[in-house]
Amino acid sequence: MAGEQGLPKIPNLQVAELKFRVQQNPQELEHLKADILKLIEEDDMLPFYQLTCKELNWKEDATLVEKLEAKNKAELEILDKKISDTEANLGESDIRDAYMAKGEYLCKIGDKDACLSLFRTILDKSLALGQKLDVVFYCIRLGLFYMDTDLVERNLDKAKGLVEKGGDWDRRNRLKVYEGVFHMYNRNFESAIDLFLDAVSTFTSTEIMSYDEFVRYTVYMAMVTLPRVEIKSKVIDNDEIQQRLNCSLPDTKQYVTSLYESDYASFFESLFDVESFMKLDRYLYKHYRYYIKEVRIIAYSQILQSYRSVTLQYIADAFNVSVPFIDKELARFIAANRLPCKINKVRGIVETTRPDSKNYQYQQLIKQGDHLLNKIQKLSRVINL
Structure with a gap:
């Protein structure tokens, strides 16, 4: 799949995933802390860094805080000046772009409250349907970043309402992935698999996960919801899914094919890998016991x-x-x-x-x-x- 078609990774969900893994398994702290700090520093994520230190009981690095604070302050001053200049000299389109630039930056650094406040202001302005959807998608990703289910649910409802009014093809497909992830997180696996299978051949949502991750989730959802004949027709015989299983997901391939081919010994071996993955996955960790049982x-x-x-x-x-x-x-x-x-x-x-x-x-x-x-x-x- 063409990753270039995805939106910018704002906010970067990878750092939230790494933080979650440390929370679930503190033994991973030593080799993941450096990766977390690197991503935080790359995106100037001072608000997220301070929250992470509080939740993981890290001692704040005063030098890093000072550095990130200076970067945040300087960038926000530039963005605020641009907003003032466009409001004084330019039209609505430029003003909207200036506000969006600031909203994207606040989203990027993880300043949740300030970002949501600014996005509400932007939505009150005159926007085209596609632009409104883009703002709502930012809010959904911010909700996934902080696992704020209420924020995600409210904005999914907004997005579905906007799409019904005439959203374009790309945004409709993007919404399927966002909604499918939320259903998966809430153990509504039947709804999740319907949306994931619809999006398999059109996936471009690399701002929230890679295509390999998406295929893994699709297989996992299919295994617990679809009858055997549909697993064959919709998963095993699906060219897009097979390509990824053969290239980069051999463990997932063994999982789905071993059950279909009645190789139960290999299937049980695969279940250990599935359980290990789900225990450290932000979306599935709450359901791994239920899933493995089913x-x-x-x-x-x-x-x-x-x-x-x-x-x-x-x-x-x-x-x-x-x-x-x-x-x-x-x-x-x-x-x-x-x-x-x-x-x-x-x-x-x-x-x-x-x-x-x-x-x-x-x-x-x-x-x-x-x-x-x-x-x-x-x-x-x-x-x-």
């Missing part, structure tokens, strides 16, 4: 679908684990009604029970009907009052 259930369901009964030893050998481990695993998921089978410990086999789909639908209808009646009764009491 894909294990998918794998167990897949192997059990082929048999009326199968030995525990066979399943254990397929996954390259011990019989006691697989016995405990299956028992837990059976008890939670997640696997349609039962274990015969005397014979050492697992017997699958084919669910009656019509009876299941009937039970679901009754359950949902009772739920609806309860809501109507509660509503009627409120109306009567």
Whole structure:
């Protein structure tokens, strides 16, 4: 993909990712601190540096603070002077550009409050639809930078409203990635995969992640949401995804192909890599236990679908684990009604029970009907009052 089509990395989400990794695993501090400080200094990020020192219990470097403060002050003075000059001598377009230049700088250094205040001022001015969307996208990225979910959600709603009024092709596709990331962060994996698959062939949002990262997220979301036949058609047979899997994501390729090809031992090995990645990922760390559990259930369901009964030893050998481990695993998921089978410990086999789909639908209808009646009764009491 052409990274040149992406917007400037303002704010630079990489430094927020590195900071998060240190927060999750303090042992990484020694080899990541230098990288964090380098990125902070490159973008004159004094507000972010001071916040990082406070959150990570770093002692502030007085020399660095003085240096960054001087740079921030000098640049803001230049930008404020440009705003004054354009307001006195030039037209609306130049005035808007001058304000945007200052807003971009405040966003770049991580001054969240000042940046949002200025962007609100800019949005109150006369702007074309595309320019309004660009400002809203800055606010979304700033929200992702600080993981301010309320800020992200409010601006996503604004962006969707603006796009419906006639956003161009590039901004529509960019919004799909932004919205997909937010859904992924909130464990709405079904909505995330729909948006990610729509954006696979048109991805240009390198301001928030690389294309390799985007493909990894797309595969992870697909594995836990799509049926096997759709994983084949939409992921494994997708030329854009395959190109990245073959070139730079061999671990992700093994993860998706091993489950599809029923190579369960390799699949379990891949799960260790997936779990390690998710634990240190800003968007997925909250969900890694849920995610790993769900894909294990998918794998167990897949192997059990082929048999009326199968030995525990066979399943254990397929996954390259011990019989006691697989016995405990299956028992837990059976008890939670997640696997349609039962274990015969005397014979050492697992017997699958084919669910009656019509009876299941009937039970679901009754359950949902009772739920609806309860809501109507509660509503009627409120109306009567």
